[in-house]
Amino acid sequence: MEGNFITTKFNYILGWARKFSLFHYPFVTACCGMEYMSAACAHFDLDRFGAGWTRFSPRQSDMMLVVGTISHKLAPVLRTVYDQMTEPKFVIAFGTCTVSGGIYDNYAVVQGIDKIIPVDVYLPGCPPRPETVLDALIKLQEKIQNQEQDWKWKKRKS
Amino acid sequence: MEEKKVISELKEKFTDRIKETTSDFGDDTVTIDRDFLAELVQFLKQKPYEYTMLLDITCVDYLGREPRFEMVYHLLSLSAKHRLRIKVPLSEKNLSIESMSSIWKNANWLEREVYDMFGVRFYGHPDLRRLFMYDGFEGFPLRKDYPLRKSQPRIKLRK
Numbered sequence: 587m588e589g590n591f592i593t594t595k596f597n598y599i600l601g602w603a604r605k606f607s608l609f610h611y612p613f614v615t616a617c618c619g620m621e622y623m624s625a626a627c628a629h630f631d632l633d634r635f636g637a638g639w640t641r642f643s644p645r646q647s648d649m650m651l652v653v654g655t656i657s658h659k660l661a662p663v664l665r666t667v668y669d670q671m672t673e674p675k676f677v678i679a680f681g682t683c684t685v686s687g688g689i690y691d692n693y694a695v696v697q698g699i700d701k702i703i704p705v706d707v708y709l710p711g712c713p714p715r716p717e718t719v720l721d722a723l724i725k726l727q728e729k730i731q732n733q734e735q736d737w738k739w740k741k742r743k744s
Numbered sequence: 745m746e747e748k749k750v751i752s753e754l755k756e757k758f759t760d761r762i763k764e765t766t767s768d769f770g771d772d773t774v775t776i777d778r779d780f781l782a783e784l785v786q787f788l789k790q791k792p793y794e795y796t797m798l799l800d801i802t803c804v805d806y807l808g809r810e811p812r813f814e815m816v817y818h819l820l821s822l823s824a825k826h827r828l829r830i831k832v833p834l835s836e837k838n839l840s841i842e843s844m845s846s847i848w849k850n851a852n853w854l855e856r857e858v859y860d861m862f863g864v865r866f867y868g869h870p871d872l873r874r875l876f877m878y879d880g881f882e883g884f885p886l887r888k889d890y891p892l893r894k895s896q897p898r899i900k901l902r903k
């Protein structure tokens with residue numbers, strides 16, 4: 587046979603396609619938002635990793651960045667936005683506040699957003715530096731590449 | 745510390761209705777009874793004092809002291825460039841005070857905040873609802889006897 591074709595695994599190529607076409611939805615509530623903006627703009631540039639497209643509709647996004655303090659008042663909103671995203675969907679907990687409640691150990695703040703929605707990558711730091719954000723994104727890409735791709739659109743348990 | 749002119753004038757004019765005055769570190773403070781608040785504030789708002797700006801209304805919970813609560817009003821005179829603080833002690837049994845929202849518009853939301861956090865009732869207030877916390881929140885979170893880490897989630901939490 588003449589050359590001109592390659593062989594690969596369907597699982598692998600689907601993972602490759604997914605990890606480089608993450609549309610993200612920024613759920614920005616507090617000071618970490620500044621670092622998110624800096625990471626998303628030209629200096630650090632999430633777009634180099636295929637995650638440059640910000641969609642402000644949960645319907646069109648695959649990756650939710652939960653950026654900033656989530657209070658109990660806001661918890662139902664976060665849950666609704668997450669439920670509105672279509673599969674496959676991924677969540678990065680951006681900043682100590684979303685990972686564990688951070689410095690706000692009090693009556694108002696949710697002690698970690700994994701009490702509300704499932705989280706794929708935890709990104710600590712108050713606020714995390716943009717390099718850390720890129721690191722988290724690469725970790726998520728590794729996870730997407732190596733996971734079992736559910737291309738039959740199974741319902742994920744949450 | 746040198747006593748500011750406005751404090752000595754107030755003491756002269758209202759004598760024993762001014763319960764206490766202090767000027768620690770340049771913070772001029774008068775302590776009064778709650779019945780006198782509206783009258784004093786109206787008086788201060790006129791010339792020559794012109795304390796026309798209400799900077800903040802807040803409350804302090806001195807748990808274990810009687811009276812337990814103390815309302816604090818911060819006023820600013822733009823013409824005299826001077827800040828004045830008015831304190832009004834309130835006992836827990838009768839935790840209410842006249843609303844200042846007819847005198848200053850911004851008192852409306854400031855008083856809603858104090859009601860939300862401390863449970864002080866303001867009579868004469870047009871719309872006394874919680875400002876920060878949600879419907880169904882029980883208790884007043886900035887009171888000293890509210891448990892430090894007690895949260896009241898609106899949705900069922902995972903795990």
Ligand code: SF4
Binds near residue numbers: 653680712714
């Ligand atoms: S983790 Fe720090 S920087 Fe980020 S939202 Fe919380 S307090 Fe702000």
